[in-house]
Amino acid sequence: MRLLIDTHALIWFCEGNASLSPAARAAMEDDANDRYISHAVPWEMAIKLSLGKLHLQIDYDLIFPGVLDANGFQMLPARLNHYRGLLTLPRHHGDPFDRLMISQAQAEGLTLITCDTLIPAYDVPLLW
Numbered sequence: 619m620r621l622l623i624d625t626h627a628l629i630w631f632c633e634g635n636a637s638l639s640p641a642a643r644a645a646m647e648d649d650a651n652d653r654y655i656s657h658a659v660p661w662e663m664a665i666k667l668s669l670g671k672l673h674l675q676i677d678y679d680l681i682f683p684g685v686l687d688a689n690g691f692q693m694l695p696a697r698l699n700h701y702r703g704l705l706t707l708p709r710h711h712g713d714p715f716d717r718l719m720i721s722q723a724q725a726e727g728l729t730l731i732t733c734d735t736l737i738p739a740y741d742v743p744l745l746w
Contacts, residue, residue, distance in 0.1 A: 620652045621645055621745065622694065622723045624732035625659045625715065632685050633675045639746050642731050646689070654694040655686060656722055662715040699725050710739035 623631075623646060630638035631646050638646075645651055660682050666672035676685070686693070703721035711717055711734075720740050723730045729743040738744060 619645065619648075619650075619745075620654070620726070620728050622654050622656060622719060622726070622728040622730050623659070623691065624719060624730060624734065625662050626733070627731045628655060628659055628681070628685075628691075629663075629674065631689075632681055637733075639733070642733075642746055645731065645745055646691075649690055653689070653691045654726075654728060655691050656694050656715075656719045657696050658715040658718045658722075694722060694726070694728075697725070708740070711736040 627638060627642055627646070629635070631643065646653060660678075663672060663674075663678060663681075667674070667678060674681075685691070700718065700722045703725050704717060707717055707721055711720070716732075716734060716737065719730060719732075720737060720742055722728065723742045724740075729745050730737065731745050733746045
């Protein structure tokens, strides 16, 4: 399976948080899966940390690149077609980070690991 991991799923994975579903955790731990992190994830986390809207139990510098490397997660390269997809993406969701991840998942044929309740409105495979 080819997976794109949403920000909250990555944080919960790193922190061992029980909010991450067993199916999501198993898929993220399975080395047979291609597991990708959008460049929107470290960007979103950095912005929210700097604004005091996010507090982590693990240091940001340990996640990027430490946790990613240790678990075989790959950074998904930014491609122009990911941004192009935003032009026609319906406005079900206003969060720019989530919208980019939806566009990336659609463009790359990835299953998005998320529990975001607005994302099922889009034509994108989900796992939770």
